[in-house]
Amino acid sequence: QVQLVESGGGLVQAGGSLRLPCAASGRTFSSYAMGWFRQAPGKEREFAATISRSGSTTNYAASVKGRFTISRDNAKNLVYLQMNSLKPENTAVYYCTGTSRYLSDYGVSSGYNYWGQGTQVTVSS
Numbered sequence: 001q002v003q004l005v006e007s008g009g010g011l012v013q014a015g016g017s018l019r020l021p022c023a024a025s026g027r028t029f030s031s032y033a034m035g036w037f038r039q040a041p042g043k044e045r046e047f048a049a050t051i052s053r054s055g056s057t058t059n060y061a062a063s064v065k066g067r068f069t070i071s072r073d074n075a076k077n078l079v080y081l082q083m084n085s086l087k088p089e090n091t092a093v094y095y096c097t098g099t100s101r102y103l104s105d106y107g108v109s110s111g112y113n114y115w116g117q118g119t120q121v122t123v124s125s
Contacts, residue, residue: 002114004096009119020081022096030074036081038092047107086123093118
Protein backbone atom coordinates (compact mmCIF):
# COMPACT_ATOMS: atom_id res chain seq x y z
CA GLN A 1 0.00 0.00 0.00
CA VAL A 2 1.28 3.45 -0.93
CA GLN A 3 -0.03 6.79 0.24
CA LEU A 4 0.62 9.85 -1.88
CA VAL A 5 0.49 13.45 -0.67
CA GLU A 6 0.84 16.36 -3.06
CA SER A 7 1.80 19.90 -2.15
CA GLY A 8 3.07 23.04 -3.83
CA GLY A 9 -0.12 24.19 -5.51
CA GLY A 10 -1.30 27.76 -5.43
CA LEU A 11 -2.02 30.89 -7.42
CA VAL A 12 0.49 32.01 -10.03
CA GLN A 13 0.43 34.52 -12.85
CA ALA A 14 0.58 33.42 -16.47
CA GLY A 15 4.17 32.82 -17.50
CA GLY A 16 5.18 31.86 -13.98
CA SER A 17 6.40 28.58 -12.53
CA LEU A 18 5.43 26.13 -9.83
CA ARG A 19 6.97 22.92 -8.58
CA LEU A 20 4.67 20.26 -7.21
CA PRO A 21 6.25 17.69 -4.88
CA CYS A 22 4.50 14.41 -4.14
CA ALA A 23 5.60 12.46 -1.08
CA ALA A 24 5.06 8.71 -1.04
CA SER A 25 4.92 6.44 1.97
CA GLY A 26 6.34 2.95 2.04
CA ARG A 27 9.66 1.29 1.46
CA THR A 28 9.14 0.19 -2.12
CA PHE A 29 8.77 3.53 -3.87
CA SER A 30 11.30 2.61 -6.51
CA SER A 31 9.07 -0.24 -7.65
CA TYR A 32 6.31 2.15 -8.70
CA ALA A 33 5.96 3.99 -11.96
CA MET A 34 4.70 7.46 -11.11
CA GLY A 35 2.70 10.09 -12.90
CA TRP A 36 0.74 13.30 -12.77
CA PHE A 37 -2.78 13.82 -14.03
CA ARG A 38 -4.90 16.96 -13.86
CA GLN A 39 -8.57 17.81 -13.86
CA ALA A 40 -9.89 21.20 -14.85
CA PRO A 41 -13.37 22.37 -13.81
CA GLY A 42 -16.04 20.64 -15.86
CA LYS A 43 -13.55 18.41 -17.63
CA GLU A 44 -12.35 14.85 -17.29
CA ARG A 45 -9.10 13.96 -15.62
CA GLU A 46 -6.28 13.98 -18.15
CA PHE A 47 -2.73 12.72 -18.33
CA ALA A 48 0.13 15.17 -17.88
CA ALA A 49 3.36 13.24 -17.32
CA THR A 50 4.79 9.92 -16.22
CA ILE A 51 8.17 8.61 -15.11
CA SER A 52 9.54 5.10 -14.99
CA ARG A 53 10.62 3.31 -11.83
CA SER A 54 14.27 4.19 -12.28
CA GLY A 55 13.56 7.68 -13.56
CA SER A 56 15.29 6.97 -16.85
CA THR A 57 12.16 7.30 -18.99
CA THR A 58 9.64 10.11 -19.02
CA ASN A 59 6.60 10.80 -21.16
CA TYR A 60 4.44 13.89 -21.48
CA ALA A 61 1.15 15.00 -22.87
CA ALA A 62 1.64 17.06 -26.01
CA SER A 63 0.08 20.08 -24.31
CA VAL A 64 2.78 20.24 -21.61
CA LYS A 65 5.85 18.87 -23.38
CA GLY A 66 8.70 21.35 -23.25
CA ARG A 67 7.17 23.28 -20.34
CA PHE A 68 6.67 20.61 -17.66
CA THR A 69 9.30 18.27 -16.26
CA ILE A 70 8.66 15.20 -14.12
CA SER A 71 11.44 13.85 -11.93
CA ARG A 72 11.85 11.59 -8.93
CA ASP A 73 14.16 11.00 -5.99
CA ASN A 74 13.88 7.36 -4.98
CA ALA A 75 16.05 7.86 -1.92
CA LYS A 76 13.57 10.41 -0.55
CA ASN A 77 10.35 8.84 -1.89
CA LEU A 78 9.53 11.99 -3.83
CA VAL A 79 8.27 12.74 -7.30
CA TYR A 80 8.12 16.25 -8.70
CA LEU A 81 6.33 18.12 -11.42
CA GLN A 82 8.14 21.29 -12.44
CA MET A 83 5.78 23.54 -14.38
CA ASN A 84 7.14 26.49 -16.34
CA SER A 85 5.54 29.04 -18.65
CA LEU A 86 2.18 28.39 -17.07
CA LYS A 87 -0.99 29.34 -18.91
CA PRO A 88 -4.50 30.03 -17.60
CA GLU A 89 -5.66 26.82 -19.27
CA ASN A 90 -3.30 24.91 -16.97
CA THR A 91 -5.62 25.75 -14.08
CA ALA A 92 -6.67 22.43 -12.57
CA VAL A 93 -6.38 20.10 -9.64
CA TYR A 94 -3.17 18.16 -10.11
CA TYR A 95 -3.04 14.57 -8.91
CA CYS A 96 -0.01 12.46 -8.17
CA THR A 97 -0.44 8.82 -9.06
CA GLY A 98 1.52 5.61 -8.99
CA THR A 99 1.28 2.01 -10.04
CA SER A 100 2.97 -1.24 -9.21
CA ARG A 101 1.48 -2.84 -12.29
CA TYR A 102 2.78 -3.02 -15.81
CA LEU A 103 1.63 0.07 -17.70
CA SER A 104 0.42 -0.78 -21.17
CA ASP A 105 -0.78 2.78 -21.71
CA TYR A 106 0.69 5.39 -19.40
CA GLY A 107 -1.87 7.96 -20.49
CA VAL A 108 -4.87 6.08 -19.13
CA SER A 109 -5.84 6.75 -15.53
CA SER A 110 -7.18 3.23 -14.94
CA GLY A 111 -3.64 1.92 -15.24
CA TYR A 112 -2.67 3.54 -11.95
CA ASN A 113 -3.73 2.08 -8.63
CA TYR A 114 -2.67 4.77 -6.15
CA TRP A 115 -3.78 8.40 -6.11
CA GLY A 116 -3.18 11.46 -3.98
CA GLN A 117 -5.87 13.91 -2.90
CA GLY A 118 -4.78 16.52 -5.40
CA THR A 119 -3.45 20.05 -5.18
CA GLN A 120 -5.07 23.08 -6.78
CA VAL A 121 -3.11 25.10 -9.31
CA THR A 122 -4.64 28.36 -10.47
CA VAL A 123 -3.03 30.42 -13.22
CA SER A 124 -4.27 33.98 -13.58
CA SER A 125 -4.12 35.91 -16.83
